[in-house]
Amino acid sequence: MTVRVDPNLRMGKRARAKEANRRAILEAARVVFARIGYEATNIRDIIRETSLASGTFYNYFKSKEEVFEAIANDSVKRFRPLLQKVRDEAQDLESYLYAAFGAYFTFLAEENDEAIQLGTPHMSLIGVRVDTPEMQTVSEEIAADLEIALDKIGLGHLDIVYITAAAIGMAREMGDQMLKRRPVDPEAATKFAAKVTLAGIEALAKSDC
Amino acid sequence: MTVRVDPNLRMGKRARAKEANRRAILEAARVVFARIGYEATNIRDIIRETSLASGTFYNYFKSKEEVFEAIANDSVKRFRPLLQKVRDEAQDLESYLYAAFGAYFTFLAEENDEAIQLGTPHMSLIGVRVDTPEMQTVSEEIAADLEIALDKIGLGHLDIVYITAAAIGMAREMGDQMLKRRPVDPEAATKFAAKVTLAGIEALAKSDC
DNA sequence: CAAAAAGTTGACGTTCCGTCATCAATCTGA
């Protein structure tokens, strides 16, 4: 008789403890950032929220900034598979844009569901925004997707980098606004952003940029 | 005989010294941030770059973060009159968009002219981005401008907040990309952003959002 | 010109940082 094994049990106690500690620190940081604000938080505040000793923090992160990055990267890590699905399933530019913006705005709403209920400010609204290499990678993936989609309809000569920047900038800024509204409505934001982007691309095509 | 007086001379020595000190600190911070990076910089590093004593720093700013904000706000302060001019002179939505994006991209290029020559990273590319109340104010001004322009052509029912967010997001993200290119070309970025935004608004109008 | 006010100074106590010797728990392989 074969037994289904939780992958976590495959690892030794050591490896599991490490993962648990890392998670604990990240979760504690989330909580403390929300409670007293990012700037005011220091490393001892974070570690005090866990059952770990201060020295242990440095086995996992170099600094408060790195914790913040890790939190952001965790989000990116969860988002990437969604974007992959969009990439695999999209038929053309229009469906890609709708699906991609939809994935982003929905993801953003879900990620902040808790914060929305509690009324605590969202991570991207606490005043600082980081740009990590992981985010850069996602940008590049989107650019590549758009290039393929545009090539298919003979628009490969358009400025892909600017189009990508425009789409991402739109998503970021609109995302912040979306989270401020009640009810939070990702579908509306999606339609809006997709329409603008699509129309924008068509206009660029007509005027040969 | 009337004498032209430098406004600075109208102030007493004390007031002038205060301005000079504030400027000195801001300039020193600029230099040090560029030299060793924002995260690595501490307050002593900044003050050491001036001829002031450490205690004096705290007469002007509470923290390194506040200095960063002040630098950002200084930029906003210089930008606002340009936007005001755009507002006063624009005839319609299209001319407003071209002029506003143009003002932003040109301003950005000029502000970073020095950094571009030296190859040091631009303030908005050093990994953090702050959102200050002053920037919020500019957002609101742009939203108001857009509302007026859209009302004039019977499109006041469109979602002004989202349109503003889309335009600002586009400008920010495209601005970063623009600064990475050689030569830096604000006109191209302007045409691009204005076209996309204009086409986007037209598309929204057609589909009644 | 003298008294009051404003602002600078840098030494000092405090807070926070990052390291590391020590210890406890887990893993390895015979």
Add this chain to the structure above:
DNA sequence: TCAGATTGATGACGGAACGTCAACTTTTTG
């Protein structure tokens, strides 16, 4: 199974950066 090896947690410690403040200097006021 167990002893030696390894991994990683611990928290006390030395040092770095912080923010304050009493003393001092310069400017303003009347």
